[in-house]
Amino acid sequence: MSRGTRLLAGLVLTLALAAPAAFAQQPPSRPQVSDPAQQGFVPADKLPQQEPIPAAPLVAFAYAFVWIVVFGYLWSIWRRLGTVEREIQAVSKRVTSGGRG
Amino acid sequence: MLNEGLSARSPKPKAKMNRLYPLLLLVAAAMFAYAPFMILAAPYESTMGLIQKIFYFHAPVAMTMFVSAFVCGIASAIFLFGGRLGADRVAMAAAELTSILGLIVLVTGPMWARKAWGVWWQWDARLTSTLVLWLIFQAYLLLRRFGGPGSDRLAAGVALFGMANVPFVYWSVNVWRTVHPTTTVVPSLQPGMRGPFWYCFLAFVLLYVSVLGVRTRLEKRRAELEALYLAVEE
Numbered sequence: 001m002s003r004g005t006r007l008l009a010g011l012v013l014t015l016a017l018a019a020p021a022a023f024a025q026q027p028p029s030r031p032q033v034s035d036p037a038q039q040g041f042v043p044a045d046k047l048p049q050q051e052p053i054p055a056a057p058l059v060a061f062a063y064a065f066v067w068i069v070v071f072g073y074l075w076s077i078w079r080r081l082g083t084v085e086r087e088i089q090a091v092s093k094r095v096t097s098g099g100r101g
Numbered sequence: 102m103l104n105e106g107l108s109a110r111s112p113k114p115k116a117k118m119n120r121l122y123p124l125l126l127l128v129a130a131a132m133f134a135y136a137p138f139m140i141l142a143a144p145y146e147s148t149m150g151l152i153q154k155i156f157y158f159h160a161p162v163a164m165t166m167f168v169s170a171f172v173c174g175i176a177s178a179i180f181l182f183g184g185r186l187g188a189d190r191v192a193m194a195a196a197e198l199t200s201i202l203g204l205i206v207l208v209t210g211p212m213w214a215r216k217a218w219g220v221w222w223q224w225d226a227r228l229t230s231t232l233v234l235w236l237i238f239q240a241y242l243l244l245r246r247f248g249g250p251g252s253d254r255l256a257a258g259v260a261l262f263g264m265a266n267v268p269f270v271y272w273s274v275n276v277w278r279t280v281h282p283t284t285t286v287v288p289s290l291q292p293g294m295r296g297p298f299w300y301c302f303l304a305f306v307l308l309y310v311s312v313l314g315v316r317t318r319l320e321k322r323r324a325e326l327e328a329l330y331l332a333v334e335e
Binding site for chain 1: 150151152154155158159162201204205208209212213215216219308312315316318319322323325326329330332333
């Protein structure tokens with residue numbers, strides 16, 4: 001490999017390695033507009049009367065969810081306990097009848 | 102003989118405890134029936150308005166979840182190092198309750214966040230660490246369900262990690278930059294908000310203690326059933 005080829009290969013390699021860093025440091029192509037008022041003024045009476053995100057349904061859902069989960073869990077414990085108690089009774093009967101036989 | 106042993110009444114202190122749990126449940130139910138009136142009477146927060154009312158259930162449930170994670174971790178340590186089966190049953194019940202309480206926290210939080218922050222979820226330290234805490238207890242329950250023999254000891258180790266995660270969740274809002282309110286909110290509550298908050302917390306603690314007792318009883322009865330099956334096979 002000639003000296004010129006080696007030099008060219010080294011240059012390409014350096015550029016390839018530096019490219020991601022160079023792109024990462026690029027400033028954004030357009031400035032970010034954070035406030036809508038920077039793009040144009042809107043009179044207050046032109047604003048929609050309703051809230052953009054109504055709070056009441058979210059509050060209602062949150063409280064309803066708590067109660068659904070609590071009652072569902074209580075019901076599941078009651079059901080599981082009932083199943084185990086019935087099974088204990090059934091096996092106990094088998095033990096008793098087996099002992100008599 | 103075995104049958105007599107199983108059907109025999111529990112010793113007096115335990116029988117008293119079994120009667121105490123439904124009573125606690127009734128007191129908690131009565132407190133929850135009155136809670137909406139206290140929450141409605143509490144002043145509206147100046148910047149968040151109505152949506153802040155979720156706080157009166159969301160934060161007490163989160164605090165009860167922390168208590169439950171500690172109960173599970175301590176009971177697991179007693180089981181691991183002391184070999185007490187009763188502690189393992191308490192740990193199992195507490196892990197399930199931590200999971201249920203965690204689910205409530207992780208669902209009611211985004212309801213509040215959607216209005217207050219404009220997003221359902223934010224990958225910040227408090228929310229992410231709470232999710233991790235919940236996932237640890239899910240792992241505990243999965244281990245107990247599908248882990249096979251020896252999984253009780255393995256799950257107890259997982260519970261210790263779950264308990265160790267609690268301080269990180271609590272302090273995360275003070276250590277890292279988050280959008281979640283910091284730990285100074287509860288101590289600095291206005292009198293009108295303080296009453297309903299601690300009232301709801303007490304109600305959730307009573308509910309927790311009573312449900313933990315009943316759930317532990319279920320584990321005890323399951324163990325008795327297993328012993329009975331083994332006796333039948335022999």
